[in-house]
Amino acid sequence: xxxxxxxxxxxxxxxxxxxxxxxxxxxxxxxxxxxxxxxxxxxxxxxxxxxxxxxxxxxxxxxxxxxxxxxxxxxxxxxxxxxxxxxxxxxxxxxxxxxxxxxxxxxxxxxxxxxxxxxxxxxxxxxxxxxxxxxxxxxxxxxxxxxxxxxxxxxxxxxxxxxxxxxxxxxxxxxxxxxx
Amino acid sequence: xxxxxxxxxxxxxxxxxxxxxxxxxxxxxxxxxxxxxxxxxxxxxxxxxxxxxxxxxxxxxxxxxxxxxxxxxxxxxxxxxxxxxxxxxxxxxxxxxxxxxxxxxxxxxxxxxxxxxxxxxxxxxxxxxxxxxxxxxxxxxxxxxxxxxxxxxxxxxxxxxxxxxxxxxxxxxxxxxxxx
Numbered sequence: 001x002x003x004x005x006x007x008x009x010x011x012x013x014x015x016x017x018x019x020x021x022x023x024x025x026x027x028x029x030x031x032x033x034x035x036x037x038x039x040x041x042x043x044x045x046x047x048x049x050x051x052x053x054x055x056x057x058x059x060x061x062x063x064x065x066x067x068x069x070x071x072x073x074x075x076x077x078x079x080x081x082x083x084x085x086x087x088x089x090x091x092x093x094x095x096x097x098x099x100x101x102x103x104x105x106x107x108x109x110x111x112x113x114x115x116x117x118x119x120x121x122x123x124x125x126x127x128x129x130x131x132x133x134x135x136x137x138x139x140x141x142x143x144x145x146x147x148x149x150x151x152x153x154x155x156x157x158x159x160x161x162x163x164x165x166x167x168x169x170x171x172x173x174x175x176x177x178x179x180x
Numbered sequence: 181x182x183x184x185x186x187x188x189x190x191x192x193x194x195x196x197x198x199x200x201x202x203x204x205x206x207x208x209x210x211x212x213x214x215x216x217x218x219x220x221x222x223x224x225x226x227x228x229x230x231x232x233x234x235x236x237x238x239x240x241x242x243x244x245x246x247x248x249x250x251x252x253x254x255x256x257x258x259x260x261x262x263x264x265x266x267x268x269x270x271x272x273x274x275x276x277x278x279x280x281x282x283x284x285x286x287x288x289x290x291x292x293x294x295x296x297x298x299x300x301x302x303x304x305x306x307x308x309x310x311x312x313x314x315x316x317x318x319x320x321x322x323x324x325x326x327x328x329x330x331x332x333x334x335x336x337x338x339x340x341x342x343x344x345x346x347x348x349x350x351x352x353x354x355x356x357x358x359x360x
Contacts, residue, residue, distance in 0.1 A: 062242015178295035
């Protein structure tokens, strides 16, 4: 039952602490390069804003669905629940992916990189399977042609040709997270 | 021949400019959310340090090999040459991946995300196929178990069981990029 106790402590705290110390015992303090690279303790490094970048791929296809960030609370919640939680920079709060859209991401596997400053989630997406607020399956729906630098801006190519859902119907009047 | 002209202009400039304006005509200025999300111009957003995050996957397996950042110059060089270039934060210079190790990453496909603040590279790696400075194939060689929060730090599990190359032999006395 320790996991339930854990969540009840965390719940709604809105903590944006940048050290692992406040998330003991689950997140270890970083003590040496050997510990970080070759050890068995989860000792993630958050940036000055308290964030760690996350890449999320489709567990079946390997397709990259999105990139986002977590804070310590989002990381702990994702481990605890097995559903992807991020930190929303546009809304400045914990973001349980799918809470609005229903497109919950069930985490099949979580990995951490060598210096523990990045997270990789392999997920299965509920519902339509989309992960992109614009309505496409992957956020990476356009490719950049290689080897050609002409006299104008690089011309992108659409790799997805139709939206999986209607973002207006799903998100309504919610502000668009894209910022110029 | 415009591409050769382009590289000769860029070469060795060491520019760390944060606007796209200095990389006209190839990188467009961001003018509207519609242009950024639905348009055909490459109009990337760099953060305050002039960086854009990059995820690099194996073009065959979909495995995430590494996460890094590019600055505008690294992005343009990658498009131009079809080989992955990053910005090395530890060395503070352009990083042609594989220049030291021989493990060059040939880019099969480059994609950009909805709000154009992240890049995805699908690559084939030369030589031993490794991309991790610790000697493993992927930087993400350890997994984080889910659904269990006990009374101690989360215990990682190694998903790769042997190093593909000897980092001491390849990198010699070069400083380890991992920072506490």
